[in-house]
Amino acid sequence: MTTQSIPDARPRARGSIASSSIETGTGAGGTAPRRRSAAWLGFTPFAAYVVIFLAIPAVIAVASGFFGADGGFTLANLKALTDPVIIKSFQGSLLVSAVSAVVGAVIGALVCFALLGTKAEGMLRTVIDSASSVLAQFGGVMLAFAFIATVGFQGIVTLYLKNTFGFDINADGALLYKIPGLILPYTYFSVPLMVLTFMPAMEGLKSTWGEAAATLGATRRQYWTRIAMPVLAPAFFGSVLLLFANCFSSFATAAALLSQGGIVPLSIKQQLTSETIVGVSNTAGVLALGMLVIMVVVMFFYSLLQRRAARWQR
Amino acid sequence: MSAVPLTSTAVEPTTVPSPSPRRGRTPRVGAEPSKAARLIILIAVGLVFLVPLGAMFEFTLRTSGKPGVYSFAHYASIFHTDPALGISYEPLFEGIRNSLLICLLTVAIILLILLPTMLLVELRYPRVRRVLEFVCILPITVPSIVLVVGFVPVYQRVAAVFGSQPWTLAFAVGIIVLPYAYRPIATNIAAFDLVTLTEAARSLGASWPVAIYRVILPNMRRGVISAVFLTVAVVLGEYTIAAFLSQNTFQTALLLISQTDSYVATIFALAALVFAFVILLIIGRFGAASPGSRRRRPRRVQP
Known part of the structure; x- marks a missing residue:
């Protein structure tokens, strides 16, 4: 038995074979060394696939920023990162992602709170889980259409506000076609992602803690501020980072709404369709590098926070 | 130690103005909302x-x-294109066909490459599990827009071998799908005793193929089906890679059609959202049918 280190393994026997007691198993792994070395070959397809379509593209993406037009190695391209347009697009990306992540996290956490105590396998949770998955991971172009139909020039909310209150949300140009306008759809897909990522942490709150606190005379407010919130804090901030990373790397929604640049993924698109900054080659690679650095930092802190949060989720 | 009185704030004095916890209804304890x-x-x-x-x-x-x-005129117009308008929805249907083909191939990649690798790791090399998990989760850290910068040159080679066919996108999309497919299968594997079952089958005389086909796979039905459905959903929603590799898929066609007929584009977008919702709902119900794995959805990264 070599694989008993699975953290949340719940050994469950299903089917008739398992019901007979198996104490005499000789161990499937205990075969001849010849077979063992041959079995390594089983990794070949996966390894080859991942190297060709994940490792190589990722390396090319980052490395291409370090090569000049003549094919030689250079650090000169990095000066694209000081270009005002590029700086502005990084600022735009960071701003939109940060605002959407924080707003999405707060609303999503509220939804998780509301879902506490409902049955995880119940219809309500299944519907919310499925809807969250769709909106968080599937949206892209389609969410752009949804928001055009909502707050675009002829959008239903636009018309309603105009006709009822005489207020035009698109008064200074179309809201949705400017960078801050992206916050709307980005928040829209951040909230469901928050529900998906934060719910396990929320469910990790043991009812015994609440009872213990109440027995010691704590009010519910004290329970929340002194027990639940400190316990949930790492998971919450971890989720904020994940939401941020998700917004930061998202492309499809923005591409469907905006034709010009303004956030980093759109700038990469502009660079790839050859609208280069003067004197700098392979700007797309430099931008990809910049994005990746931010993503790696964010995901590093995310995994730190997750590890901390996992302490309470046993 | 004497018993602590229930109503006093004996733990520590606080600035919180705390009304008595018993107001009318039975007091609630713990985190649950009213x-x-x-x-x-x-x-x-x-x-x-x-x-x-x-x-x-x-x-x-x-x-x-x-x-x-x-x-419902716009719905009708999908099937009876008005020739006077001169709008053809053919690119959209072609995009859908391409996307479905890519779906099929991506599912094949998951079932024929990822799944056997995961089984191999569980059965023979459990120490590699960490590495495999890391690799499968990695595509979340590397945004598709970054990968695309690298995909462009790689696909020049791919096109030299297979031609610039839409189905070749399946290789790239398969990478994007890895985290989504890995999670449910891994959760499923953790939920039953894979090694013991296999050992039992082997000691009862089953050959490896028989043990895998008749003992392991039936136990993994739920995880595999979740992985397949999620893969389908992700592939149908994929836009970035198709756009940059200039292939016509469902999402790129949607965007294209929206410039000539935004009504029909919106109809298809809404239908796709509903379709994805329904398949995920089926996974959800399917998972609820038997206990054991409540966290069947990939929670993005979980180190």
Whole structure:
């Protein structure tokens, strides 16, 4: 038995074979060394696939920023990162992602709170889980259409506000076609992602803690501020980072709404369709590098926070 | 130690103005919200989230140029294209066909490459599990827009071998799908005793193929089906890679059609969202059918 280190393994026997007691198993792994070395070959397809379509593209993406037009190695391209347009697009990306992540996290956490105590396998949770998955991971172009139909020039909310209150949300140009306008759809897909990522942490709150606190005379407010919130804090901030990373790397929604640049993924698109900054080659690679650095930092802190949060989720 | 009186704040004096915990109803302890709070939050957030979807539906019923006139004309026009308008939905249907083909191939990659590798790791090399998990989760850290920068040159080679066919996108999309496919399968593997079952089958005389086909795979049905459905959903929603590798898939076709006929584009977008919702709902119900794995959805990264 070599694989008993699975953290949340719940050994469950299903089917008739398992019901007979198996104490005499000789161990499937205990075969001849010849077979063992041959079995390594089983990794070949996966390894080859991942190297060709994940490792190589990722390396090319980052490395291409370090090569000049003549094919030689250079650090000169990095000066694209000081270009005002590029700086502005990084600022735009960071701003939109940060605002959407924080707003999405707060609303999503509220939804998780509301879902506490409902049955995880119940219809309500299944519907919310499925809807969250769709909106968080599937949206892209389609969410752009949804928001055009909502707050675009002829959008239903636009018309309603105009006709009822005489207020035009698109008064200074179309809201949705400017960078801050992206916050709307980005928040829209951040909230469901928050529900998906934060719910396990929320469910990790043991009812015994609440009872213990109440027995010691704590009010519910004290329970929340002194027990639940400190316990949930790492998971919450971890989720904020994940939401941020998700917004930061998202492309499809923005591409469907905006034709010009303004956030980093759109700038990469502009660079790839050859609208280069003067004197700098392979700007797309430099931008990809910049994005990746931010993503790696964010995901590093995310995994730190997750590890901390996992302490309470046993 | 004497018993602590229930109502006093004996733990520590606080600045919180604490009313007596017993107000009318039975006091609630722990984190659970009151029924009213739950209803208010869920209904409020639910309504806000339905607005854009409702707006999409309302939009598809509109008649251009005539506000307030609603009809299903745009739905009918999908099947009976008005030749006078000169709009052809053929690119859209072609995109859907391409996407379905890519779906099929991506599912094949998951089932024929990822799944056997995961089984091999579980059965023979459990120490490699960490590495495999890391690799499979990695595509979340590397945004598709970054990968695309590298995909462009790689696909010049791919095109040299296979030609610039839409189905070749399946290789790239398979990478994007890895985290989504890995999670449910891994959760499923953790939920039953794979090694013991296999050993039992082997000691009862089953050959490896028989043990895998008749003992292991039936136990993994749920994880595998979740992985396949999620893969289908992700592939149908994939836009970035297709756009940059200049292939016509469902999403790129949607964007293209939206420039000539935004009504039909919105109809298809709404239908796709509903379709994805339904398949995920089926996974959810399917998972609920038997206990054991409640966290069947990939929670993005979970180190």
